[in-house]
Amino acid sequence: MSKVLVSDPIDQAGIDILSQVATVDVKTNLKPAELIEIIGEYDALMIRSGTRVTQEIIEASTQLKIIGRAGVGVDNVDVPAATRKGIVVVNSPEGNTIAAAEHALAMMLSLSRHIPDANASVKRGEWDRKTFVGAEVYKKTLGIVGLGKIGSHVAHVAKAMGMKLLAYDPFISTERAEQIGCQLVELDLLFQQADYITLHIPKTPETANLINAKTLAKMKPTTRIINCARGGIIDEAALAAAIKEGKIAGAALDVFDSEPLAESELRSLGKDIILTPHLGASTAEAQVNVAIDVAEQIRDVLLGLPARSAVNIPGLGPDILEELKPYMQLAETLGNLVGQLAGGRVETLNVKLQGDLATNKSQPLVVAALKGLLYQALRERVNYVNASIEAKERGIRVIETRDASARDYAGSLHLEATGTLGTHSVTGALLGDKEIHLTDVDGFPINVPPSKYMLFTLHRDMPGIIGKLGSLLGSFNVNIASMQVGRKIVRGDAVMALSIDDPLPDGILDEIKQVSGIRDAYTVTL
Numbered sequence: 051m052s053k054v055l056v057s058d059p060i061d062q063a064g065i066d067i068l069s070q071v072a073t074v075d076v077k078t079n080l081k082p083a084e085l086i087e088i089i090g091e092y093d094a095l096m097i098r099s100g101t102r103v104t105q106e107i108i109e110a111s112t113q114l115k116i117i118g119r120a121g122v123g124v125d126n127v128d129v130p131a132a133t134r135k136g137i138v139v140v141n142s143p144e145g146n147t148i149a150a151a152e153h154a155l156a157m158m159l160s161l162s163r164h165i166p167d168a169n170a171s172v173k174r175g176e177w178d179r180k181t182f183v184g185a186e187v188y189k190k191t192l193g194i195v196g197l198g199k200i201g202s203h204v205a206h207v208a209k210a211m212g213m214k215l216l217a218y219d220p221f222i223s224t225e226r227a228e229q230i231g232c233q234l235v236e237l238d239l240l241f242q243q244a245d246y247i248t249l250h251i252p253k254t255p256e257t258a259n260l261i262n263a264k265t266l267a268k269m270k271p272t273t274r275i276i277n278c279a280r281g282g283i284i285d286e287a288a289l290a291a292a293i294k295e296g297k298i299a300g301a302a303l304d305v306f307d308s309e310p311l312a313e314s315e316l317r318s319l320g321k322d323i324i325l326t327p328h329l330g331a332s333t334a335e336a337q338v339n340v341a342i343d344v345a346e347q348i349r350d351v352l353l354g355l356p357a358r359s360a361v362n363i364p365g366l367g368p369d370i371l372e373e374l375k376p377y378m379q380l381a382e383t384l385g386n387l388v389g390q391l392a393g394g395r396v397e398t399l400n401v402k403l404q405g406d407l408a409t410n411k412s413q414p415l416v417v418a419a420l421k422g423l424l425y426q427a428l429r430e431r432v433n434y435v436n437a438s439i440e441a442k443e444r445g446i447r448v449i450e451t452r453d454a455s456a457r458d459y460a461g462s463l464h465l466e467a468t469g470t471l472g473t474h475s476v477t478g479a480l481l482g483d484k485e486i487h488l489t490d491v492d493g494f495p496i497n498v499p500p501s502k503y504m505l506f507t508l509h510r511d512m513p514g515i516i517g518k519l520g521s522l523l524g525s526f527n528v529n530i531a532s533m534q535v536g537r538k539i540v541r542g543d544a545v546m547a548l549s550i551d552d553p554l555p556d557g558i559l560d561e562i563k564q565v566s567g568i569r570d571a572y573t574v575t576l
């Protein structure tokens with residue numbers, strides 16, 4: 051019989067499902083060394099946010115087939131390390147949506163009416179009706195940052211309370227926002243106009259410290275901020291200072307840069323701040339939902355069936371999976387790349403399956419391309435199952451074509467996306483030992499393996515341009531790992547693809563675009 055380790059508190063409904071097919075050990079509060087010591091015995095690991103599944107733990111496993119996260123965020127799992135070992139990572143993308151949205155709304159109302167402090171004062175025996183005069187949310191402006199599952203539900207309820215809704219989400223179309231009753235605006239306008247700002251975004255390099263001294267300075271002295279998304283999206287020291295100095299009215303936080311919250315200035319801000327210990331998903335209903343959702347997937351995988359919300363490995367039959375697996379990564383990488391070249395708000399994605407891939411069996415590659423395309427917006431919340439639905443909800447039109455006659459490589463994939471930055475295309479194939487290569491960018495032939503940080507330029511093919519770009523990057527201490535130029539005719543237009551060792555520092559892209567001969571420049575992180 052298979053063995054499952056449950057290393058965080060999970061609702062009994064999940065344990066019951068696991069027990070149908072496996073021996074279940076519940077061992078919570080394990081230290082990393084203890085987990086490393088015992089992980090070799092288990093076929094599956096089920097966690098919440100308390101267990102950090104590091105590369106070391108994954109490497110110490112010998113028969114682990116699946117890691118199940120009873121919740122959304124898999125930021126406590128080293129997903130690439132699990133993928134390398136062929137371990138499926140699953141989550142529950144929707145099981146706690148309502149719980150988290152309701153927590154954010156409860157925080158907004160509690161903060162407006164000082165409920166936690168008023169309650170504490172009555173319990174101390176006081177009857178103070180002056181200190182706790184609050185503010186109404188009716189007719190106030192709510193700025194929603196991130197209009198995904200939780201943000202949309204918050205919008206729905208806030209609308210019913212008579213609030214005016216502004217939203218910022220660079221990956222959502224204006225039409226979709228309007229359907230939800232929100233006016234899509236730029237972030238600065240939202241910061242300037244909102245009476246309440248609620249965050250419902252993943253923590254990514256782009257959203258880390260999104261609320262900082264500079265952005266706080268744009269807000270009104272009456273603004274209140276709610277964060278039930280992820281710690282680290284707010285610079286906590288800057289927030290504490292802004293509240294202390296009266297630059298904003300208050301904040302309600304469920305998540306923190308480091309959890310549990312240690313010594314912090316935030317604790318000293320009285321009724322203008324509410325702090326909860328990451329309770330967004332902590333409702334009886336949500337815990338049953340996520341436990342059942344994830345336990346069912348663990349059970350299925352242990353029985354040799356596909357998982358419905360795999361974050362890293364698609365739920366395909368073993369034969370098809372074996373054949374397509376190397377191309378899935380190619381499709382995801384190209385989707386991620388073309389999505390960034392086209393700008394966040396992609397309207398159309400053309401996927402052309404070429405050569406040997408021009409068969410019906412390759413259809414999962416279209417889904418993989420969409421998963422890659424949506425990665426910048428949804429991170430670990432996009433998977434092989436929900437990618438098509440998410441794309442449809444975002445109004446992305448997907449056009450799939452096949453061309454068996456394209457024979458430059460045994461099989462290749464051509465993606466073209468139209469978004470805020472225009473129409474861009476990339477082609478890729480697997481070379482040699484199944485290494486991913488970009489073989490074409492915007493119609494210019496190149497041959498480079500993609501790397502984490504890349505810079506692309508469209509420029510005129512003329513003497514000195516490569517040197518100028520190299521010197522400019524050098525002056526900003528940007529190290530070039532490799533560089534290749536693709537052109538169709540000598541001294542015509544050309545594309546340059548550079549792999550760089552670090553992300554491009556802010557502002558350099560604009561300088562690059564000023565270099566004479568360079569028409570456009572794009573930077574991507576893969």
Ligand SMILES: NC(=O)c1ccc[n+]([C@@H]2O[C@H](COP(=O)([O-])OP(=O)(O)OC[C@H]3O[C@@H](n4cnc5c(N)ncnc54)[C@H](O)[C@@H]3O)[C@@H](O)[C@H]2O)c1
Pocket residue numbers: 122123143146147150195196197198199200201218219220221222250251252253254256257278279280304305328329330331332426427428431
């Ligand atoms: N406090 C809790 O216990 C709890 C519970 C559940 C979820 N969460 C967190 O809540 C957040 C939202 O979850 P969800 O299920 O709604 O996710 P979701 O993927 O459905 O929505 C996230 C939205 O953020 C948008 N987005 C991505 N990058 C952005 C950026 N730079 N600026 C603005 N918008 C951006 C995406 O387009 C997407 O629409 C996540 O961080 C999740 O981990 C917290």
Ligand SMILES: O=C(O)CC[C@@H](O)C(=O)O
Pocket residue numbers: 098099120121122123124146328330331332
């Ligand atoms: O397990 C929890 O309670 C945290 C849940 C939440 O942060 C999530 O990402 O789903």
